[in-house]
Amino acid sequence: MPTMNKVNPKKLLHSKWTKVMPTNREKHFMLVEVEVDEDQNVLNCTIEAVMTGNQYPIEWRSLKDSEVWRMGWQ
Numbered sequence: 244m245p246t247m248n249k250v251n252p253k254k255l256l257h258s259k260w261t262k263v264m265p266t267n268r269e270k271h272f273m274l275v276e277v278e279v280d281e282d283q284n285v286l287n288c289t290i291e292a293v294m295t296g297n298q299y300p301i302e303w304r305s306l307k308d309s310e311v312w313r314m315g316w317q
Contacts, residue, residue: 247307248314252277252285255303260290261313269295271316277303 260272269292276289290301293316306312 246309248309248312250303250306252279252303253283255285255288259314259316260306261315261317263311263313267292267295267297269297274301274303 255274256277258274260274262270262272271293272290273293274288275291275298276287277285278287279285285303288301288303289298291298
């Protein structure tokens with residue numbers, strides 16, 4: 244069974260991530276935007292590639308998959 248990254252929704256903003264299988268030579272990312280509702284539930288997130296500055300919407304729960312994402316820059 245794959246291990247899961249522990250992701251705290253309250254600490255998402257500015258968190259750093261490494262994509263296990265880089266796409267378009269984009270490997271290192273930072274969460275640059277987190278939108279929450281009045282109950283502090285995460286609605287939308289935007290992740291930015293450090294090398295290119297490209298931004299992508301991301302489902303924050305997908306960061307829990309350690310086969311796709313590693314916490315921090317590695």
